[in-house]
Amino acid sequence: SAVISQKPSRDICQRGTSLTIQCQVDSQVTMMFWYRQQPGQSLTLIATANQGSEATYESGFVIDKFPISRPNLTFSTLTVSNMSPEDSSIYLCSVVPGLAGSPTYEQYFGPGTRLTVT
């Protein structure tokens, strides 16, 4: 398993500003992801955070809006840039425990960051 923490747990931000969310894992992992859940919607994958290279973004998400850093195998950040009220969501990071080639289908999630943009 993996224990994941996120900071901040919640925030209220003004439109036009940016917020950086941190994700810390208690063990080294290769696979780390960022999701968001807009009100009334499904959890949606934003991107895969790749250690040592640029993140891989899903359709509809771009690096300029959601820059991601992955400096090592236990930590990642997601920045929500130039925020608008539509960015109000819960943002979660998730990991697949273990390093590349680990034979598991399991994914573990952080507790989420609840963002409200006014």
Next chain:
Amino acid sequence: ILNVEQSPQSLHVQEGDSTNFTCSFPSSNFYALHWYRWETAKSPEALFVMTLNGDEKKKGRISATLNTKEGYSYLYIKGSQPEDSATYLCCSGAGSYQLTFGKGTKLSVIP
């Protein structure tokens, strides 16, 4: 089915009642089916991951079944308790670790 669909969207049950939810998912390129239990302000808790057609998993009063040929999974809760109140998420992974989620079923157990 192109997306992961869950039903019902929400339900209220009396303490002690048994209940079940449905998850429908694309049967093509199936990799794994996950169930999570998510309480507000907490991490989604992994309940089950199933990969083979006919899989059945059980954890205490909660169990799940999987039909990959027709693309559905059921989650059962026997003798619901107030602490079972949460949103239950179903998600499918199609050939990779990227998961596609349903909108969840919000369960409220009334004491």
